[in-house]
Amino acid sequence: DQQVKQNSPSLSVQEGRISILNCDYTNSMFDYFLWYKKYPAEGPTFLISISSIKDKNEDGRFTVFLNKSAKHLSLHIVPSQPGDSAVYFCAAINSGGSNYKLTFGKGTLLTVNP
Amino acid sequence: GAGVSQSPRYKVAKRGQDVALRCDPISGHVSLFWYQQALGQGPEFLTYFQNEAQLDKSGLPSDRFFAERPEGSVSTLKIQRTQQEDSAVYLCASSHRVAIPGLLGNTIYFGEGSWLTVV
Numbered sequence: 170d171q172q173v174k175q176n177s178p179s180l181s182v183q184e185g186r187i188s189i190l191n192c193d194y195t196n197s198m199f200d201y202f203l204w205y206k207k208y209p210a211e212g213p214t215f216l217i218s219i220s221s222i223k224d225k226n227e228d229g230r231f232t233v234f235l236n237k238s239a240k241h242l243s244l245h246i247v248p249s250q251p252g253d254s255a256v257y258f259c260a261a262i263n264s265g266g267s268n269y270k271l272t273f274g275k276g277t278l279l280t281v282n283p
Numbered sequence: 284g285a286g287v288s289q290s291p292r293y294k295v296a297k298r299g300q301d302v303a304l305r306c307d308p309i310s311g312h313v314s315l316f317w318y319q320q321a322l323g324q325g326p327e328f329l330t331y332f333q334n335e336a337q338l339d340k341s342g343l344p345s346d347r348f349f350a351e352r353p354e355g356s357v358s359t360l361k362i363q364r365t366q367q368e369d370s371a372v373y374l375c376a377s378s379h380r381v382a383i384p385g386l387l388g389n390t391i392y393f394g395e396g397s398w399l400t401v402v
Contacts, residue, residue: 212393273325
């Protein structure tokens, strides 16, 4: 039972355009969300996070939006660069439970074409 | 070292063989995690250590899986009598504090993983 779902296995965008990666969750106890980026043969690296008390968090070219009522979040990358090409994982935490445990989606492979 | 170091990077095991995967976390990191990532899937939680104490082993798939961190630094994940379904990347991660990952600067750092193939 996938509690965190990334329904798009892959996404391809042109350099300079916006990349939008989507994530849905089913567990209403999740209240903290993170995005990780993973290059081939490397471990995931933390990108950006958002608490459920917010609906937006921005860090440079990366913005995460959270819609709690829809149990949906998205990661926007503007402008996209070829170096952004990687697998992006959405992850969620229940801070009132095992607050160290990340529940990941299956990931979305982003390809940014020059 | 500068990051989380895992060894071996690649391991091919015959079915039924025992394997041991090593993780050297970042020096001074209190929290240590093991995750399993099967092909085409996201990482799945296996176990969590706070210093030498294994506080959560709820994600270990069976009693063939065993993890330890006896001195609160290096950790070993041992898999006995390996099966084909154990084929996966095993990721180790560590963080400086006991806090929600990503919150208040508590970044979790992942190693490159140990790629296990059981034939």
